[in-house]
Amino acid sequence: MRPHDMGVLFDECAQRGGATLVHLDRPFDLPTERRTSYDLAQLATLVEETAGWLAAAGVGPGHLVAIVKDNHWDYDLLACAAIRLGAVPAQLTARLTGEPLMVLLARLSPRLLVTTAALLRRERAAGLDPAGLAERTVVLDAPIEGAIPVDEVRGSTAPAPRGRGDDELLVIHHTSGTTGVPKLVGHSTRTIIHKLARPEAVRLPKIAVRRDDTVVNASSYAHGRTFCWTASVFCLAPREIAILTRQTVDEADLFLRAHPPTVLEALPATFAELRPLTARLDQPFRRVRLFISTYDAVHPPTLRAYLGATGRRGAVWMQGWGQTETGPLTFRFHTRRGLRRTDATDARHLGRPVPFKTRLRVVDPATFAPLPAGRPGLVLVRTAARAPSYVGEVGRWRAKARGAWWNTGDIAVRDRSGAVRLLDREVDHVPGVSCLELEDVLESRLPWVRECVLLTPAGRRPLPVLVTADGTLDGVAFKSAVEDLPPLDEPVAMTEAAVPRTGTGKVRRHALLERLTGRSDTSGTGRWT
Structure with a gap:
């Protein structure tokens, strides 16, 4: 079955005789019976x-x-x-x-x-x-x-x-x-169902949902990724689908052990939050054969923890990079063996364009002339899944659309094999420095830091914000960690609760910058945000 009309998706799946059961960690907010299985x-x-x-x-x-x-x-x-x-x-x-x-x-x-x-x-x-x-x-x-x-x-x-x-x-x-x-x-x-959901509903080896799978999703359900997932996963008819909304470790542990996943898709922030479960003796990830992450990079220590927790030989982590406007643009696959060779900055290597679906080029931000491999520049992509427009901001859409090509607003480097290494959003980019990669390096060197965020105020050195358990930091350890790095401003420590975030767990960088400095202007131009 291929998805088409989302208004009757479940009718068609039921008429086809599908036996999928859906389990919830809490009842729906919709006015209906207070049940957790459908x-x-x-x-x-x-x-x-x-x-x-x-x-x-x-x-x-x-x-x-x-x-x-x-x-x-x-x-x-x-x-x-x-x-x-x-x-x-x-x-x-x-x-x-x-x-x-x-x-x-x-x-x-x-x-x-x-x-x-x-x-x-x-x-x-x-x-x-x-x-x-x-x-x-x-x-x-x-x-x-x-x-x-x-x-x-x-x-x-x-x-x-x-x-x-x-x-x-x-x-x-x-x-x-x-x-x-x-x-x-x-x-x-045509764009979100035919060009995005339908390819995902094809039973590809290793990375497609199977009929005997238990698929667990822990996402931000208001976002386009989940809508597309809904269209495809029910057409693939797994045995069980489990929906996780409570993401504290203990609540999630009980639910996941009741429905141990064979396929697990979650937000990067959720993978990080639930990582302590991977170290428990009776952990719930022992049957997972496929992990899926989108929205943002997942750091190598987290990848290693989950892939080390599963007992399935040949388990794979599929990491996707894309945008709401385009859907997935590149994919990368991680295995236990491959992760042994990764370093702290490896999370920013996003893989290659989706075969037969997307094309990618790196251009000079000033002239839009194509740049050779190894030169950082603005990423343009071409895909038939590109959305038709922004609602209420047609001019903003036209500023990012260059014919059939779409301006992602990201700065990246492409190597000779076609693989992409993300450096920064253009609005936050400091020439000669990748703040995203420096974040990864600092997190690897400072294990007591839950997350590092480098803000880029205009005319100043990058400002490190260190998210820690109690909102304090070890100044001596920080100075040692940055000795061989580009000059940074004095760090600021914050608790997790104090950091403004989006619905997908990403840091709202400009809101945080304004809170800390009183200004929101950054080192980039922001022309393509």
Whole structure:
């Protein structure tokens, strides 16, 4: 089966006779039974029921439905229900707060906002009201002034599914937002389903989901990667799918041991958070044959810990690099044997372009002339999966699109084999220095540092921010670690809770820079953020 119409995905999978069971670590936020296991027919019914109450709330063909709620996979069930009605879902993580959230909702001007009373109370306490930017608002948890409780619209019969053209707007996601307000990326059925999800639904040796797999996903479910994953994984019909939303070590341990994965996909931040589990005697990763990571690099010590924890010979770690606008652009595969030869900067080697799907070139940022292998420059990519536009920022889209080529805004080096080594985002780049690689070096030399972030204030040396357990640092050890490195500013220590992050766990670098220095201007131009 190949995915096509997301509005009836679960109906088609159930009609095909698929036996996949879905297990949740907590019940959905949607108004339904408080259960944690579903078969395909039950998921299809839930999507249809959700389409019924969305229609009762006034949603119809062509309308925009903004979804902002706690992190759970029912983001995609809500999206499928809106698509079933011919509407366009816009999935926004609840980690967006304040001005960024209000800006994105203003750009969308949705027919309906689906959210929670808790989120509305949080924003109203800051003097903002997301409900004021939508024609109507439905809350999933509790009544609140200015919104419709979901129980008032539940129980309505859903209209018949509505189709749409392959090039019509299907779904809207936002970029990570590490450098400011995220962009809204609108994908069509052709780009996100035909060009991204369908290739992933092919049973390739070693890296495709099998029918006897238990697939565990621990992600940010508001983002485009999970929507694409939903389209493909159910067509591959594994035996079990397990959804992890609680990412504290002890909560995740119980769930993972109840559903030990053979395929595990997670955010890089989640892999780092759950790494202590790999050292336990009764650890849950002993059956994993395939690890999958996207969004950001995973450091070699973490790769070694997970690949060392599985008892499967030939286990593989697949690392993807891409963007919301394009989907995956390069892949790299790690094995236990290969990791023995890696060093602290190896995480920034992103592999080669996806065969037959993407092309890549490195160009001079000033002239856009192609650069030879070994010269750092701006990365341009070409892929048929590129989204049609940004929502509400057409001019910004045109500034990054150069004919069929797309400006990623990343600075990288390409070697003679075609492999890519990422140096920095252009907006944060300091000529002659890779801050990302220096971060990896410092983390390898300072084991008491949970994460190192190098900020690049304009006109100053890079500023090291060291995330530690208690927000303090060993100054003597730091000075020893940086003796042979380019000059750095005096370090700042912070606790994990103090670091502003995106929905995918990335550091919001510009917000952190402004907090620490009072300014957000960086060493790069920022022309292509």
